[in-house]
Each structure stands twice: as C-alpha cells, then as structure tokens.
Amino acid sequence: MAGIPDDVPVDSETKAPSGSSATHSDRPPQISEGRTARRVAPKLTSEDAVAYLIAVRKAFSEKRDVYERFLEIMKDFKTHRLCRVDVTAKVKELFEGRNDLIMGFNAFLPEGTEITVDEDEPPKKPAEFQEAIDFVNKIKLRFQDDDDRVYKAFLDILNKYRKEDKPISEVYLEVAVLFDDQPDLLDEFIKFLPDSNPI
Numbered sequence: 001m002a003g004i005p006d007d008v009p010v011d012s013e014t015k016a017p018s019g020s021s022a023t024h025s026d027r028p029p030q031i032s033e034g035r036t037a038r039r040v041a042p043k044l045t046s047e048d049a050v051a052y053l054i055a056v057r058k059a060f061s062e063k064r065d066v067y068e069r070f071l072e073i074m075k076d077f078k079t080h081r082l083c084r085v086d087v088t089a090k091v092k093e094l095f096e097g098r099n100d101l102i103m104g105f106n107a108f109l110p111e112g113t114e115i116t117v118d119e120d121e122p123p124k125k126p127a128e129f130q131e132a133i134d135f136v137n138k139i140k141l142r143f144q145d146d147d148d149r150v151y152k153a154f155l156d157i158l159n160k161y162r163k164e165d166k167p168i169s170e171v172y173l174e175v176a177v178l179f180d181d182q183p184d185l186l187d188e189f190i191k192f193l194p195d196s197n198p199i
Contacts, residue, residue, distance in 0.1 A: 044108060051132035052104050054192060058128055059101060069094055088115050104129040135188055142182065153178055168193055 060066040073090050076082040082090070092115045095101045099117045106114040143150035154175065161171045172193065179186040 047136055048133060049108070051136055052108070052129050054132045055104060055128035056101060058132075058192065059098065066094060084109075084113065088113065091115065100128065132192065135192070138188075139185060142185070150178060 056070055057067050060070075070091070073082065073087055073094070077084070077087045088109065091105055092102060095105070102115050102117055109115070139154055140148065140151045157171060157174045157178065160166060161168075172190075175189055176186055179189070
C-alpha cells in the first residue's frame with residue numbers, strides 16, 4: 001500500500017528488513033476504534049511493516065495458506081497487478097472476522113481509504129501487531145548505548161533466517177547468545193517463534 005515501504009521484503013519467510021536504516025517510531029501506530037479504523041500515526045517505517053507481517057504470520061500459524069495468500073496480494077500490488085481498491089477488498093475478505101488485523105492493515109492505508117469493519121463485530125486492538133512492534137522497540141531502546149550493535153545483529157539473524165531458510169533451533173541459539181545477559185528479552189522472543197519448543 002502507499003504506507004508500506006518499498007524496501008520491505010515480501011515473501012513467505014519475512015522476519016526483518018535487510019539493513020534497514022529507517023528510524024523507528026517510539027510507539028506503534030495509534031488506531032482508533034469505531035466503524036472505520038483510522039490511522040493516526042503519520043509515518044510508518046519498514047520495521048512497522050515487518051512487525052505487521054510477523055503478526056499476520058503468527059495469527060495464521062495454523063492456516064499457512066491464508067498468510068501465503070496475503071503475501072501474494074502484497075506482491076501483486078507491488079508489481080501493479082492489483083490496484084489499491086482491489087487490495088483492500090481482498091484483504092478485507094481474507095481477514096474477515098479478524099478486525100485486529102484489518103485495523104493494523106489500515107495503518108498503512110492513506111487517510112480516507114481505510115477498510116470498514118462490521119458494526120456488529122466490535123473491533124479489537126491489534127494486540128499481536130502491537131506486541132511485535134513493542135518488542136522491536138524494546139530491543140532498540142535497550143541497546144541504544146552500544147550504537148545499536150545488538151539491535152542490528154538481531155535484525156541480521158532474522159534476515160539470514162529468512163534468506164537462508166535456517167532451522168528455527170539455530171535462530172534460537174544465535175539469539176540466545178546475543179541476549180545472553182538479557183533473559184527477559186530471550187523469554188519474550190520465544191513467544192514469537194513458530195514452534196513453542198525451539199530446541
């Protein structure tokens with residue numbers, strides 16, 4: 001969409017942007033509740049887009065085909081095979097009943113083009129999306145005094161996992177070494193792994 005940065009890799013294993021130099025917002029996009037979920041945050045980064053993709057992947061971990069279809073829709077938009085109107089219609093249909101994901105997606109749409117949600121289904125806040133953004137922000141903030149070395153290494157591990165199709169156990173071990181003296185971060189990272197028992 002207009003708000004999704006072009007440098008975000010869109011594929012089935014997306015975990016983090018490669019060498020992203022975008023400055024990440026200090027807080028996640030603010031979404032208001034109501035018939036139409038409106039975007040309040042004016043600027044989103046590659047990291048916001050990656051966090052959203054992670055949230056979608058996690059939400060459909062048992063229905064991988066839904067996640068794969070979402071990626072196809074995004075690829076079709078980036079290659080101009082679909083227009084914005086078609087994309088929003090397809091995403092609304094694909095995420096039917098998941099107002100949290102629709103609201104998260106609306107954060108990337110231009111003002112006035114947001115997907116409306118069913119009034120009979122009160123929208124929920126996009127908790128998974130927000131959790132992923134909060135976790136990325138926590139890492140960046142915690143290691144800001146070392147020139148983001150650990151933060152960048154973390155993104156690099158996730159990017160290599162995506163590109164090289166590493167086993168999740170190897171990713172877990174690399175992150176465990178990186179967060180050796182930060183057990184709370186390692187515990188939180190485990191929640192985002194596709195397999196609850198990574199070792």
